[in-house]
Amino acid sequence: MQASDLSDDPHGGLFAFWSLGMELIGEGWTGETAEGAPEVPVRREHLVVVGNGMAGCRAVEELLARDSGRYRVTIFGAEPHVNYNRIMLSPVLAGEKTFDEIVINGLDWYRDNGIELIASDPVVAIDRAGRTVTSRSGRTLGYDKLLIATGSDPFIIPVPGKDLPGVISFRDMSDVDAMLAAAGKGGDAVVIGGGLLGLEAAHGLTLRGMKVTVLHLMPTLMERQLDEAAGWLLKSALEARGQTILTGADTAEILGTDAVEGVKLKDGRVIPASLVVMAVGIRPSTALAREAGLAVGRGIQVDDHMVTSDANVLAVGECVEHAGQVYGLVAPLWEMCRALADGLVERHSGYKGSVTSTKLKVSGIDVFSAGDFSGGDGAEDIVLRDASRGVYKRVVIKDDRLVGAVLYGDTGDGSWYFDLLKKQEDVSQLRDVLIFGQAFASGGGQADPKAAVAALSDDAEICGCNGVSKGQVIACIEKGACSLDAVRSGCKASASCGSCTGLVETLLALTLGDEVEAGPKTMCKCTSFGHDDVRREIVAQDMRSIPEVMQKLHWSTPDGCSSCRPALNYYLLCALPGEYRDDEQSRFVNERMHANIQKDGTYSVVPRMWGGITSPKELRAIADVVEKYDAPMVKVTGGQRLDIFGIKKEDLPAVWADLNAAGMVSGHAYGKSLRTVKTCVGSEWCRFGTQDSTGLGVKTERMTWGSWMPHKFKIAVSGCPRNCAEATIKDFGVVCVDSGYELSVGGNGGIKVRATDFLCKVATEEEALHYCAAFIQLYREEARYLERTAPWIERVGVDYVKARVVDDAANRDALAARFLHSQSFSQEDPWAERAAGADAHLHKHLAEIRPFAILGAD
Amino acid sequence: MTTTADWLDVGPVDQLPVMGARTLPVRGGDEIAIFRTANGNVHALVNKCPHKHGPLSQGIIHGTSVTCPLHNWRISLLTGEVLGEDRGCTPVIPVKVDGGRILIGRREALASLAA
Ligand code: SRM
Ligand SMILES: Cc1cc2nc3c(=O)[nH]c(=O)nc-3n(C[C@H](O)[C@H](O)[C@H](O)COP(=O)(O)OP(=O)(O)OC[C@H]3O[C@@H](n4cnc5c(N)ncnc54)[C@H](O)[C@@H]3O)c2cc1C
């Protein structure tokens, strides 16, 4: 099963994959048009080239090198220029080069080789039967061989306003001129497309003094070439240079009356701009070939000798499709041109397709990628992260061969990896040192990393963050530190960023042999850190996103796994209330769907019933939903509310809308969050009731609902020590007595029943609520993800909790204040948002297949 | 719509959330799940976990695998094989993306009907 190539997806991103710095400097010719090339007398075969760009002219160069007398050559060019190096338009825009400096072949080249250049006059028709081409000015020329090298057309997203003055693409010199003119007036620019082309445009415009915003549809920049980790580093670097990068930004419309005034996104945001550059992708320019009846797929189809479906018509460059592939960079077209010229002089060699690599031409930012880094079965990732130097390296190995590489920050070894990749060399011998680069891997006799570490001198630095030498680490181990964790707490080595973890582990193995003890559990196999370390560092280093945590703490996988992603998402959410944007794809299905998945893939829906109290209106609404959506079962839960079973994901938003209409909100029966507040009837009705337990339960639920927690959290309030609400097996329990409220914590039912520990007794409802808020916040901030209050308290001890929540009043107040602050952002009913249309894609099928009739997508 | 004898056009690729999935019911046959990975590749599997038929479309996607929402088995998006300790396989449907549209293999998509 092959991965699909999205490269021509107009919204997703770039189709062009830039090759490694292929730089061609012209001879300094400054003319703009080329006319009056000398007539060449003798009757030779006539080769007409359509397209005076990189591939067309290169093909002619290759031909001349083989047999300069064989063909008479005429080149038509749509642009008013001689042959220049298109990839260098970026440095021209950035002010690093002038147009003269990027000319590849000046007028003298055409003249000296007897080539007629017909510039500013595109070919508009091909008559294959009569073997002629006709240009826009009406000129008709006969040919023996025709070469189509029309390149690509920029893709313009079909939104309102796309034709306004000030909306330009980035393809040729006239686009650069237009951008420079706009930049001269200053102001705001929007670049649509965060691929290579867009980022190079944004870089140039920033250097030219504009305030630039980049809009990118996908969640990470250059997603075709970079993985999430490298994309995040790139985004941070560009933001540090003053660009605004909006990912997940879908353009709805370009605003303006006589000229561009701004861009409106589908989510309603408006970004002002006097210049809009569309760089969302390119499409092979095939119209001419298609009209001439040549075989065209995604590009003009050619064989290994670049011959189209007509033996007298050849094609080369970005406009062609070879073996199902189209290319958007120059390296492949050099190879194509060689095969083409060989064919034209009957020395057929044949083009075999190209492996490509990518580099971004933004000065000071080093990015490299090559091959396939989507991983897959049997593929193994080796990741090296060095947070202090801003370096991320990843190589992907499959069957002892290098299949992909992504480098950020230090791309020195890019060409070495690319070479290994192209040659498909066996790298099993290099496996352990591959990631350290060529110099290290080939550094005489050091191929065994253990031997390399053993050979280090005692004062060699192991941990850069804490300045710990090899001698100090060994001393620490000899003093009794038998595990990674013990070394971390003993001498601080590897305790900060973790990048030296491998070295410390090797030292442990060298010093202790088999006696190394496994440390406490790490979060998952993606990291050498445990939950507590990660939580601490997130706060200490003010980390703000999942990729940032993974980079700074040296995650050994590119995008984590289903264990660490949800945990990191929660830790960030807890650390940055109101600021952190929840990552939907890091949520377990129930929290993503706001309902509980059942064994048959349907969902159950539990609306909140505050304190277990309901009303005829709510019951009627529930009854109506059960009937309307044909729910097979409705059941009273153990949490004092009603559970509607068997709802299809497509029906969820409508079900919620109906429940919302009766005033009900999500019960979070699915969440690592506040579940229920169970109550008994209390003093209002019960002959034993001492306080209003129902009323307090409702108040407690109103305060705590909607909060995200490390695990589920249940509360109960009983009106007297008979404890009908089972308050002593809840995470937070209140038992009312005549003189006040007894608070207890850390209980649960479940596999291992645990009764609560007594926390304290308070006199008023207000105090009970205040302690509840403080306790929840302590749990939210300090427990490990998926650790319920019971095991957490068993681990830290109830005395610790008392010290923080009961004995220390200032701390209690601060905790409660932080909880309420966080709650001010989390009490939006997630159902209401969905019912109003948010994330509709989660509930709709993409399409439906009916055999023999296929329905389209929504 | 570029539906052909071999390929079914099932919609625009931008309708697939990154690191997410969408479903495609087949009348009278097995529902198909279409996934998109972090770097934009698209894959399709029958939407049925080899374990107890959990809807794979609802799992967490990481790298080129999906973790089943019911009991956390990990399934390869490339081969449909269960990864790790457990064993099993779910059918893969070939996918390609052309001009921003998702095309899936007709024969494989309709395979469950034959049974
Ligand atoms: C619906 C309900 C059973 C019922 O019909 O009564 C229920 C159903 C589930 N419980 Fe429960 N529990 C329900 C009340 C309870 C109770 C009673 C209570 O809350 O007073 C307990 C014991 C008290 C406790 O939590 O300590 C309870 C202890 C568990 C446990 C064990 C928790 C533990 O810490 O050991 C699990 C497993 C887990 O969460 O990991 C669990 C897990 C589940 C799950 C979520 C299993 C799952 O992951 O799919 C079930 C979801 C079914 C669904 O789709 O709705 N359920 N579960 C109850 C919903 C209450 C509500 O209104 O939200
Ligand atoms: C800003 C920018 C930066 C780039 N950076 C890199 C990079 O770093 N690395 C890399 O590998 N690639 C890069 N590329 C891509 C690279 O420039 C292209 O892959 C390469 O130019 C393709 O060559 P081509 O001859 O197929 O097309 P082109 O160079 O576009 O040549 C086609 C020519 O044909 C003309 N034409 C079209 N239709 C007609 C007609 N009917 N009649 C006459 N003439 C016609 C066009 O006007 C054009 O001049 C970059 C591209 C751009 C725009």
Ligand code: SF4
């Ligand atoms: S007791 Fe077991 S079977 Fe019953 S609802 Fe809870 S988890 Fe499901």
Ligand code: FES
């Ligand atoms: S059904 Fe998928 S893991 Fe059990």
